[in-house]
Amino acid sequence: MKKPGMDLTGLDLTQPNAARVYDYFLGGAHNFEVDRQAAEKILRVNPWLADAIRENRHFLRRVVRRLTSSGVRQFLDIGSGIPTAGNVHEIARQTAPDATVVYVDIDPLAVAHSQELLTGSDGVSAILGDVREPGRILADPTVRALLDFDRPVGVLLGGVLHFVPGDVDAILDPLRTVLTESSHLVITHAATTSTVKTSGRFTMDGAGLTLRDPDEIRAMFDGLTLLRPGVVAVPEWLPEGAGGTDPAPVDSLSFAGVGRKD
Secondary structure, eight states: OOOOOOOOTTOOTTSOOHHHHHHHHTTOSOOOHHHHHHHHHHHHHOTTHHHHHHHHHHHHHHHHHHHHHTTOOEEEEETOOSOOSSOHHHHHHHHOTTOEEEEEESOHHHHHHHHHHTTTOTTEEEEEOOTTOHHHHHHOHHHHHHOOTTSOOEEEEESOGGGSOSOOHHHHHHHHHHOOTTOEEEEEEEBTTOSOOOSSOOEETTEEOOOBOHHHHHHTTTTSEEOTTOSEEGGGSSOTTOSSSOOOOOOOSEEEEEEEOO
16 A cells, blocks of 8 residues: 655755665665665764664564464554565564554655555555654554554554653553553663663764663553563563573663553
């Protein structure tokens, strides 16, 4: 479901773009030389970043599979970037072919790329939206057409809230309120107790990270049942293949948690 008529007039396609830089870190093909150069410059200062982003993507795969196995068939991915290199709808449809997904991003270029990539994919779309305006996202006609909030929905906030300074309850309250029974809220967030030590203040497109401690991240799930293993470093959230031996420790910038509406 492609949303027509997005006006890209005035946008400078010769400048690096955060969504395409992230795509490069993930090994995707939807980036340009200017993005690759910007990515390598960032890595020289923050050499941990590519691994941290890939760990977040591994977590996304695990959590989407968990949610589909528990009956979730609808996903709202806010701050999605470009849905490539292991995107939500492809992961979900491996076990739930009827899954529907709406991707939301603040970047018009990311949304335009997404709409092109999603052409011909029924039940999947991308819209322009700001996480700081959850009411507008929830009221968007595309969201309302594809997602039924009277049935379980998985709301994904992967690596987006740490770009919002101050109190995030005004963002989370409408999202937690709209969730019906068996819906889930998924959050990854840069943490003060991370094993990764950043070199100065990391920024992306001028937005700096607001690091929060695990208790602050845990509070984001108020009113929901926090699923095991709770709020933990991203690689420690139900790693695949965990069993007889402990997995090798992996540096992680972000912590993750999943809350269920009961």
